[in-house]
Structure formats: C-alpha cells, structure tokens
Amino acid sequence: xSNYHPLTEAQAIAYARQIPQLFQPGSELSSxxxxxxNLNLVFRITEAGTGKSxxxxxxxxxxxxxxxxxxxxxxxxxxxxxxxxIEEALCPDLVPHVYAYDADLALTVMEDLSDHVIMRRxxxxxxxxxxxxxxxxxxxxxxxxxxxxxxxxxQEKKLQQGRFINPELCKITEDLIFDDPYxxxxxxxxxxxxxxxxxxxxxxxxxxLEVAILRNKFLTQSQALLHGDLHTGSIxxxxxxxxxxxxxxxxxxxxxxxxxxxxxxxxxNYASQEGWSQDEESRSAYRAYLIQTVKDVWTHFEANxxxxxxxxGVDRVFATPGYQDYFVANLLRxxxxxxxxxxxxxxxGLAHVADIDKIExxxxxxxxxxxxxxxxxxxxxxxRQVNSIDELxxxxxxxxxxxFAL
Amino acid sequence: xSNYHPLTEAQAIAYARQIPQLFQPGSELSSxxxxxxNLNLVFRITEAGTGKSxxxxxxxxxxxxxxxxxxxxxxxxxxxxxxxxIEEALCPDLVPHVYAYDADLALTVMEDLSDHVIMRRxxxxxxxxxxxxxxxxxxxxxxxxxxxxxxxxxQEKKLQQGRFINPELCKITEDLIFDDPYxxxxxxxxxxxxxxxxxxxxxxxxxxLEVAILRNKFLTQSQALLHGDLHTGSIxxxxxxxxxxxxxxxxxxxxxxxxxxxxxxxxxNYASQEGWSQDEESRSAYRAYLIQTVKDVWTHFEANxxxxxxxxGVDRVFATPGYQDYFVANLLRxxxxxxxxxxxxxxxGLAHVADIDKIExxxxxxxxxxxxxxxxxxxxxxxRQVNSIDELxxxxxxxxxxxFAL
Numbered sequence: 001x002s003n004y005h006p007l008t009e010a011q012a013i014a015y016a017r018q019i020p021q022l023f024q025p026g027s028e029l030s031s032x033x034x035x036x037x038n039l040n041l042v043f044r045i046t047e048a049g050t051g052k053s054x055x056x057x058x059x060x061x062x063x064x065x066x067x068x069x070x071x072x073x074x075x076x077x078x079x080x081x082x083x084x085x086i087e088e089a090l091c092p093d094l095v096p097h098v099y100a101y102d103a104d105l106a107l108t109v110m111e112d113l114s115d116h117v118i119m120r121r122x123x124x125x126x127x128x129x130x131x132x133x134x135x136x137x138x139x140x141x142x143x144x145x146x147x148x149x150x151x152x153x154x155q156e157k158k159l160q161q162g163r164f165i166n167p168e169l170c171k172i173t174e175d176l177i178f179d180d181p182y183x184x185x186x187x188x189x190x191x192x193x194x195x196x197x198x199x200x201x202x203x204x205x206x207x208x209l210e211v212a213i214l215r216n217k218f219l220t221q222s223q224a225l226l227h228g229d230l231h232t233g234s235i236x237x238x239x240x241x242x243x244x245x246x247x248x249x250x251x252x253x254x255x256x257x258x259x260x261x262x263x264x265x266x267x268x269n270y271a272s273q274e275g276w277s278q279d280e281e282s283r284s285a286y287r288a289y290l291i292q293t294v295k296d297v298w299t300h301f302e303a304n305x306x307x308x309x310x311x312x313g314v315d316r317v318f319a320t321p322g323y324q325d326y327f328v329a330n331l332l333r334x335x336x337x338x339x340x341x342x343x344x345x346x347x348x349g350l351a352h353v354a355d356i357d358k359i360e361x362x363x364x365x366x367x368x369x370x371x372x373x374x375x376x377x378x379x380x381x382x383x384r385q386v387n388s389i390d391e392l393x394x395x396x397x398x399x400x401x402x403x404f405a406l
Numbered sequence: 407x408s409n410y411h412p413l414t415e416a417q418a419i420a421y422a423r424q425i426p427q428l429f430q431p432g433s434e435l436s437s438x439x440x441x442x443x444n445l446n447l448v449f450r451i452t453e454a455g456t457g458k459s460x461x462x463x464x465x466x467x468x469x470x471x472x473x474x475x476x477x478x479x480x481x482x483x484x485x486x487x488x489x490x491x492i493e494e495a496l497c498p499d500l501v502p503h504v505y506a507y508d509a510d511l512a513l514t515v516m517e518d519l520s521d522h523v524i525m526r527r528x529x530x531x532x533x534x535x536x537x538x539x540x541x542x543x544x545x546x547x548x549x550x551x552x553x554x555x556x557x558x559x560x561q562e563k564k565l566q567q568g569r570f571i572n573p574e575l576c577k578i579t580e581d582l583i584f585d586d587p588y589x590x591x592x593x594x595x596x597x598x599x600x601x602x603x604x605x606x607x608x609x610x611x612x613x614x615l616e617v618a619i620l621r622n623k624f625l626t627q628s629q630a631l632l633h634g635d636l637h638t639g640s641i642x643x644x645x646x647x648x649x650x651x652x653x654x655x656x657x658x659x660x661x662x663x664x665x666x667x668x669x670x671x672x673x674x675n676y677a678s679q680e681g682w683s684q685d686e687e688s689r690s691a692y693r694a695y696l697i698q699t700v701k702d703v704w705t706h707f708e709a710n711x712x713x714x715x716x717x718x719g720v721d722r723v724f725a726t727p728g729y730q731d732y733f734v735a736n737l738l739r740x741x742x743x744x745x746x747x748x749x750x751x752x753x754x755g756l757a758h759v760a761d762i763d764k765i766e767x768x769x770x771x772x773x774x775x776x777x778x779x780x781x782x783x784x785x786x787x788x789x790r791q792v793n794s795i796d797e798l799x800x801x802x803x804x805x806x807x808x809x810f811a812l
Binding site: 148149154155156158159161162165166167168170171174178179182183205208209211212213215216219220221222223316317318320321322323326327 | 554555560561562564565567568571572573574576577580584585588589611614615617618619621622625626627628629722723724726727728729732733
C-alpha cells in the first residue's frame with residue numbers, strides 16, 4: 001500500500017479520466033467530495049455534457065466515531081469491492097456496478113446511485129417501498145445460499161472464506177454489538193433518562209447467556225459470506241429499485257446475522273414511530289406497513305432460499321429429508337436473536353439510529369428507546385424457542401399494546 | 407514449489423547434514439526410507455557414532471489409497487509443520503519436536519520417535535497405557551482451548567484460521583466420513599458378509615439427518631484448530647510417553663471432531679475384541695480397560711478444559727454464568743456424534759482399521775464389524791440427547807451384552 005495517498009477532488013477527476021470507456025475523452029468533469037469523512041472519501045465525478053456520473057469511494061486509514069479516531073485497515077476497500085462483485089454476479093439488479101478497484105489507492109469506482117435515497121431516511125419520512133421485501137429477500141437468499149456449502153462447491157467456499165478473513169471490522173461488531181451494551185463500557189452512549197434500562201441490561205444474567213451464545217455464533221459459525229452491516233443505512237432505495245451498498249464488514253459468518261440486521265432496522269423504525277408527531281391512525285398504518293414488511297422479508301427470503309436449495313443445491317448430503325426444515329428452523333431462531341441484539345445496541349451502544357435519535361421531544365424519544373429495548377431484549381431472550389416469524393411480529397405488536405412503565 | 411523433487415536416501419543424508427547443530431560435522435550418517443509410500447516419504451537418518459536419529463518427512467504430490475492415485479497438495483507439509491509447532495508450544499511433551507521445515511521440498515525435519523510404537527498396534531497387542539488418558543485429555547484441552555476464541559485473541563484466531571484453510575484434505579473427510587458410508591458409493595469397502603448392514607445404513611433416513619447435521623458442523627463450525635485426523639494411528643506411545651503426530655488434516659473446525667476421533671478408535675478396538683482369541687475373562691478385562699479409558703479421556707479433557715476456561719480465558723463475555731456449562735454440554739454431544747461417524751466409516755468406508763480387519767476368523771471379524779456399526783449408529787442417532795459420557799459408555803457396553811443377530 002506504499003503508493004497510498006488520499007485523493008484531492010482534482011486527483012479524483014484525473015483518476016476517473018484514465019478509466020477506459022467511462023467518460024468521453026477530453027470532456028469536462030467535475031468532482032464533489034460527498035462523504036462524511038469518518039471512514040472514507042466519497043467523490044462524485046460528473047460529466048458536464050452528458051450528466052453521467054460515477055462514484056469513487058476511497059478508504060481512509062482511520063475511523064472516526066464520536067470524535068475518537070483509530071487506525072483501520074485499508075484492506076477493507078478490497079473486501080468491499082470483492083464482495084460487491086460477488087453480490088453483483090448473484091443479484092445484478094440489487095447492488096451498484098463496480099467499474100474498477102485499485103488496491104494501491106484502496107478505492108473502488110462504482111455506479112452513482114444518487115437517484116436513490118438512503119432507506120433509513122426514506123423510512124423516517126414514512127415512505128413505503130412495496131418492492132423492498134421481495135428485493136431484499138431475494139438478495140439475502142441468493143447471496144447467502146450461493147456462498148455457503150449449500151450452493152457453492154465446499155472447496156471453493158473454503159478458498160473464498162480465506163479471502164474474507166476480516167479481523168478488524170469483525171472486532172467492531174464483536175465489541176459494539178455483543179459486548180459493550182451488556183456492561184458499563186465507555187463505548188456506550190446512553191441517554192440519562194434510560195440509564196435504569198441500561199443498568200437492567202448489565203444485570204440480566206439470563207440475557208447475557210443468550211448474548212454469549214449469539215456472540216459465539218458470530219465468532220465461529222462460518223455459514224456464508226455475509227454483508228456484515230446490512231442496516232437501512234447500507235441500502236439505497238427508490239420505489240422501483242433497491243441497491244445494497246457498503247459491504248466492508250463482509251466475512252464468513254452466520255446467515256441469520258444479515259437477515260436480523262434488516263429486520264432489526266425495520267423494527268427500530270417501528271419503535272421510533274412513538275416519537276414522530278402524527279395522528280394515531282397514520283402511526284398505526286405505518287407500523288402495520290413495517291410489520292408486514294418484516295414478515296414479507298422473511299417470507300420472501302425463505303421461499304427463495306428453499307427454492308434455491310431444491311433446484312440449485314450442490315450438496316447431495318444436504319438433500320437428506322428433514323435437513324432443510326431443520327436448517328431453516330434454526331436459521332429463523334438465529335435471525336430473531338440477531339434482530340434483538342442489533343436493536344439493543346442501537347439504543348444504548350456507541351452507534352445509534354437517526355430514526356430514534358432525531359426525535360426532538362425527549363419524552364417521546366424515551367418511549368421509542370424503551371420500546372426498542374423491550375422488543376430487542378424479548379427477541380434475544382426467546383430466540384431459541386421461536387418457531388415462526390409470526391412470533392417475532394407478535395412480540396413487537398404486543399410490546400406496543402402493553403404500553404410503558406416509565 | 408518449483409524446486410520440489412522427491413529426495414533419494416543419499417539426498418536425505420545431505421539435507422540433514424546441512425541443518426545446524428543436528429549432527430557432528432563429518433560424522434557417518436545412514437538413511438532408511440521407512441514410509442509406506444502412499445502419501446509421504448519418511449527417512450530416518452541415524453548418526454553411527456552417537457546413535458542419534460531424526461526423521462525427514464517429505465510430502466509426495468499424490469495420494470495412493472487402495473491402488474488408486476490422485477494429486478494432493480504439497481501445502482499439507484506446511485500445514486503439518488505449522489500445526490506441530492503450534493501444538494508443541496502448547497504441549498511440549500506431547501508432540502515430536504520440529505527441527506526445520508522446507509517449503510520448497512515440502513518436508514519437515516523432526517524428532518525420531520522410534521522408541522515409541524503406533525498406538526493402534528499397541529492396542530491390538532492388548533497393551534495398557536495408564537498415562538494415555540491424562541496425556542491426550544490434556545493435549546485436547548490445551549490445543550482446542552488455546553486456538554479457539556476462548557483462549558486466543560479473536561483477531562489473532564481469525565488470522566491463524568486463514569493459514570489453515572485446508573480444502574483438499576478436508577474434502578477427504580467430507581466424502582469418506584460424512585457421505586460415502588451412507589450411500590452405495592464406489593469408494594466404500596464393504597465385506598460381503600455385512601452387506602445387509604451397509605444397505606441398512608443407506609436406507610436409514612433418521613441416521614442420514616443426524617449425519618447431515620454433523621457434516622454441516624464439520625463444514626461450518628470454526629471453533630478451534632483441529633488435528634483433524636486424531637486416530638490411534640496418529641499417536642506414538644510407550645508407557646511413559648504419548649506423542650501426537652501427522653496433523654496434516656489440521657483446519658479450524660468443531661472441537662468434538664478431534665475428541666470423537668480418539669474415543670471412536672478406542673471403541674473400534676473395543677469392538678475388535680470379539681475377534682482376538684483369548685479367554686472371556688481377559689477379553690472382558692481389556693474391554694473394561696478400554697471403556698475406562700474412554701471415560702477418562704473425556705474426564706481429563708473436561709477437567710483441563712474447564713480449568714483453562716476459568717483461569718486462562720481471554721474473553722469477558724464467555725465468563726457469563728451458565729455459558730461454560732452450555733458449551734461443554736454441546737461439546738459432549740458433538741463428541742458422541744463424531745465418535746459414531748468415525749466408527750461407521752471404519753467398517754464400511756474406504757479406510758478400515760487393522761484392529762478389525764486383521765482378525766483372521768471371518769465370523770469373528772463379522773461380529774466385530776457389526777458391533778462397531780451398532781455402537782457407531784446408536785452414537786450418531788442419540789448424540790443430540792446425550793448428557794453424560796456415561797451414556798456413551800452404557801451404549802457401548804449394552805451393545806456387547808445384547809449380542810448379535812447375525
């Protein structure tokens with residue numbers, strides 16, 4: 001990586017210009033750095049004559065979160081670009097196209113998706129995306145199935161796993177999701193008005209056992225190449241299109257972790273509806289949309305996954321009668337557990353979600369936080385007993401109906 | 407690997423001579439190739455004046471089994487030497503010392519253990535090894551604990567896992583242990599007199615489901631750096647010393663696979679006692695020794711493993727109350743399942759064990775085969791319900807008591 005240097009906007013233009021067949025020779029290009037500067041530089045390069053644009057995403061050699069800065073491997077740019085290309089081969093309509101990857105500069109040149117919005121913002125604005133559940137269910141089924149021992153030759157899978165050993169980014173997850181929220185850690189970010197609820201998490205040994213079991217799965221269960229950070233901030237969306245971005249946390253892990261990330265972020269928005277001023281009827285209607293989406297994501301995932309298993313499975317042994325049902329049942333349980341873990345960390349851990357944090361009214365924000373914690377902790381506590389996605393939906397709706405003991 | 411060539415005996419002497427501080431300069435060295443020629447060349451180099459000897463083990467670029475030959479990666483020599491060095495750092499008394507490793511020639515120079523015997527032969531001769539259970543229990547506990555997320559920094563573990571992606575040798579296990587025995591495969595090696603029992607395996611869908619679950623664990627559960635082939639032919643022994651050799655199948659997999667390999671080979675010898683002419687009393691006595699050893703291996707393993715967990719654990723989360731018991735209970739179940747799978751494959755699969763195959767009397771050999779299959783299949787069938795090592799012992803002793811329906 002000795003040639004690495006962060007690009008200026010002018011250098012980004014020069015870099016884009018030398019990629020074959022991207023822009024017209026000699027055309028006027030403009031560059032704008034649109035990243036948040038915490039982890040990556042993100043340049044949008046636009047061709048004046050045609051309006052055509054592309055994105056250059058360059059990894060920075062450090063991470064900045066809440067003012068702190070620590071070194072972070074540039075190899076994550078390779079992981080991100082390779083994962084995007086694997087995903088594109090499996091679901092060409094559901095990820096941005098990668099034009100080029102440069103190992104020295106730790107950058108990826110990819111399709112510009114600025115006609116889409118970040119899904120988290122779309123949900124905060126209470127938009128509905130009727131195609132999303134089918135899209136993401138298919139994305140999850142195809143990426144998880146075809147990178148696992150079910151859909152990929154076992155020896156090729158092992159070699160691919162060797163390319164996605166991702167210790168530094170995995171450690172962020174291991175700490176921020178499966179450790180800090182359950183103890184009095186400096187990494188936590190806890191609003192004073194829910195301090196009691198956070199302390200209850202720290203003292204709940206039944207919950208800790210389930211979190212330890214989930215953490216062990218994250219550490220040791222090499223089922224499939226995960227996206228690894230599939231929240232609604234990693235999804236670009238518009239009514240007719242869904243694009244999954246930012247797979248820099250990709251590694252071989254438990255399938256339920258990716259599915260749970262999607263469901264958790266839908267349910268975090270579900271909890272956040274406490275806080276957005278609207279009449280009760282439209283609040284209920286939007287919640288009904290979200291809860292239906294939770295169900296539909298799982299249903300589309302399961303239908304796609306089982307169809308792939310039946311039609312495209314590469315493993316004779318896994319065609320054993322009963323094994324698919326056994327596998328899917330366990331996968332649902334993992335999914336519910338990871339859903340819960342990802343909800344809890346977004347309320348008391350280091351990184352929150354705008355769905356809840358941007359609620360201005362403190363009492364309403366607190367209601368949303370407590371609701372998210374309630375859904376999350378029940379999901380964690382019950383994950384190993386769940387037999388149907390309807391049980392996750394029931395616990396979420398019942399958590400709303402029961403109200404709050406503030 | 408472009409400089410690779412199989413050594414002659416003279417070249418082996420020349421190679422040994424240039425290793426510093428091994429032999430006296432100019433001393434007379436003799437070389438003898440003592441391997442079986444199927445996978446590796448094994449040279450013993452002896453110094454005439456001192457009697458000092460060492461072993462040079464060189465991988466061949468193919469495997470020969472039952473007359474067939476197929477190409478096999480030379481990288482297994484690296485895996486073997488690295489695994490030996492990791493094991494030596496953890497249990498210096500329980501593996502041969504490695505003097506040198508040569509990547510170009512795919513060879514390892516190591517301690518000569520010719521004062522030991524291969525344990526399988528020792529058991530066939532009905533020797534008893536009172537220190538073995540403590541030795542192997544400690545070996546298993548230390549190697550499995552300190553290479554797992556329990557005893558090794560999680561990020562270093564991931565990097566080490568990346569050095570032990572071992573697709574070719576894993577495939578041998580995936581096929582020969584978890585696939586072929588359960589179908590009419592050309593790879594099987596089935597004596598005509600137990601054809602009915604083999605066919606019963608092929609048609610037992612309940613058994614197939616358990617085997618699929620075990621196979622999935624072998625494929626995806628990256629708990630610890632396994633030896634990967636820990637049968638009694640991979641153990642050199644004498645009354646006061648145990649040395650584990652040949653870790654070329656090493657990879658990150660489920661801990662129970664290594665423990666099960668040890669127990670399975672003790673129980674295969676237990677089954678083979680049907681066939682060795684001796685009075686009933688000495689047969690029972692030797693069986694009692696073997697069954698006590700099965701129990702002691704698990705007991706020593708568990709005691710060491712729990713002590714390491716309590717005293718040397720690196721992971722705060724895994725100190726959660728109840729988690730160790732949960733982990734050990736599941737590990738025992740995995741162990742019983744893998745024990746069963748490793749017994750079945752040694753009766754109907756490609757590679758058998760001399761304990762049984764060398765029984766000359768066909769009727770007695772058949773009794774031993776059926777007994778091994780009975781113990782193995784019950785272990786597989788019940789593995790997920792087992793709560794104590796005594797249950798494995800009970801099923802083995804009851805299988806003998808019940809006799810045979812030939």
